[in-house]
Amino acid sequence: MAAAKIPEVSKLSSRIIRILGRILLDAGDKDVAEYQNNLKQVIQTEEANIEHIVVTHWHHDHIGGVENLYGSLAKHPTVWKHKKSSSDEPDNELPSSITTHWLSDGQELKVEGATVKVHHTPGHTTDHIILTMAEENVLFSGDCILGEGTAVFEDLHSYMRSLHKILELKPETVYPGHGNIVKDPIEKIEYYIAHRNQREAQILDVLKENCEKQLTEMDIVKFIYTDTPEHLWTAAAYNVNHHLAKLTMENKVKKLNINGENRWQYNTTSNL
CATH class of the missing domain: 3.60.15.10 (Ribonuclease Z/Hydroxyacylglutathione hydrolase-like)
Structure with a gap:
């Protein structure tokens, strides 16, 4: 569904104009x-x-x-x-x-x-x-x-x-x-957080279920984005990479370099 058209100039309240002065x-x-x-x-x-x-x-x-x-x-x-x-x-x-x-x-x-x-x-x-x-x-x-x-x-x-x-x-x-x-900002923010947490949980599940393997972003995409057209997988891999960077920072996964290629593995010592 197309997004509703926003007026080019609109007064939002007594103090706020969408193109603001002051x-x-x-x-x-x-x-x-x-x-x-x-x-x-x-x-x-x-x-x-x-x-x-x-x-x-x-x-x-x-x-x-x-x-x-x-x-x-x-x-x-x-x-x-x-x-x-x-x-x-x-x-x-x-x-x-x-x-x-x-x-x-x-x-x-x-x-x-x-x-x-x-x-x-x-x-x-x-x-x-x-x-x-x-x-x-x-x-x-x-x-x-x-x-x-x-x-x-x-x-x-x-x-x-x-x-x-x-x-x-x-x-x-x-x-x-x-x-x-x-x-409805509280609902919107909570949705943002839940959406990212859900994706993170999916990535961790894939790595846990394949804990003996070292997976690339694209390997993980193929497990998770099964309903996504293949031409969008590169963009999906970009998002997965961001999650992997966060999980690595939190010591939940390990980042490895194998033959010049970045791969990730579930960290079995992370006490999850």
């Missing part, structure tokens, strides 16, 4: 004229001034538009983003003429009528953040939680911890970076 959460992709025009119209209609641009993570469809806005629709904004992990490439998505200010977990940004709090939620990316609003029990989830479907991630172990962190915040409403508003 504090702008994410700036879209670079050189998207339609987005820039919509934002300009909202700024004029609401007589708003963008004081802060907060980027939830480094992906181009969230940070790319900063370059278009800076000095034009946003005259003198403070641009905020969380730093990446020290093991990542340096932050260089924006030109040197734009100064990036670094956010920290728990930091608050205040403007007239609104206070947002930063929560570092790595997993989708190492620098990913979400924000909560003090005046309303709502949460802006970036790409950690989506309006439709399930999110992708770089690090499943970190992502699962972030989901539990969001669950503890108990938001009444989630405004995602993509898709429709999530009006």
